[in-house]
Amino acid sequence: MPSPQATPGARVLVIEDEADIRHFVRLALESEGHEVTEAATLERGLIEAGVRRPDLVVLDLGLPDGDGVDFIRAFRSWSSSPVLVLSARSTENDKVRALDVGADDYLVKPFGSAELLARTRAHLRRRNRHAGADEALLSFGNIAIDRARRRVTRDGEQVHLTPIEYGLLLRLTSHPDRVITHRQLLQELWGPVHADNAHYVRVHMGNLRKKIEADPSRPRWLLTETGVGYRFSPEGPVHT
Known part of the structure; x- marks a missing residue:
């Protein structure tokens, strides 16, 4: 290793x-x-x-x-x-x-x-790398995000994301290695009235992983913090 x-x-x-x-x-x-x-x-x-x-x-x-x-x-x-x-x-x-x-x-x-x-x-x-976090282009693995065009590709082929899926991906990738809680995601993407509906995030995250991850059941990029929220790891899971 x-x-x-x-x-x-x-x-x-x-x-x-x-x-x-x-x-x-x-x-x-x-x-x-x-x-x-x-x-x-x-x-x-x-x-x-x-x-x-x-x-x-x-x-x-x-x-x-x-x-x-x-x-x-x-x-x-x-x-x-x-x-x-x-x-x-x-x-x-x-x-x-x-x-x-x-x-x-x-x-x-x-x-x-x-x-x-x-x-x-x-x-x-x-x-x-925070100074470059707002740059228009971001890539990790075989995924590329063009923020200016709101376009995501996988191995060069466009990935069709719903607005919610794109919002989840953008929020997480804009803050790499940081845990984002269910409540934070819900307030930003669905509004304060849905702040306690964590199952909304789980469903859409499951759909997003199917489109982004090679193995959605063992995600490499979009990691779960059990009971808390999610983390984007641009280098994959942290091994200790």
Whole structure:
């Protein structure tokens, strides 16, 4: 198996009140050349974020002076840098709540360094190519999307998508490696009145995969985050 694609050294802010976990995360990130700043509280995390302008935030939700969700809300008011949540809270509702307010990913404790670093690499790659995310042409595998002409091809042949299918594909591919929740997709494509009808998304995603994926039952590009939503991975599933 080829080694993971390296990402340039980045500024990473780790907000975690448990010193042992902070130390573990710091060592893992520094092993890949990243510059790491630590904070043990919500208040300190906000100060460091404002001063350091991190390329990535690794965030615990259970902080001694507040909820990490409040950090995400404040951070998202001025920064689009990815936020990777680390938390012992493992329910789908906790994941959806954090992702809906602007987190990019969610890793449940306990976790290994290999998975942490794989997710970190994916989000830093997304950030590095974000400047080109709005370009008219996008391709992955044998799929090409021409945003200007609203045209999708597979192996050079046009793929006929419904407006909803095209909207799903465009939303996911515009934010590679980021988890998009059912609620976010429903609000954008169907409107707020359908925000709780997750089965709408599942049906249309199933149809979209039949047209995009070589094996819809084992998707390579349009990945499911069980009970939460979907993720577009331009390089296929992350292996840890």
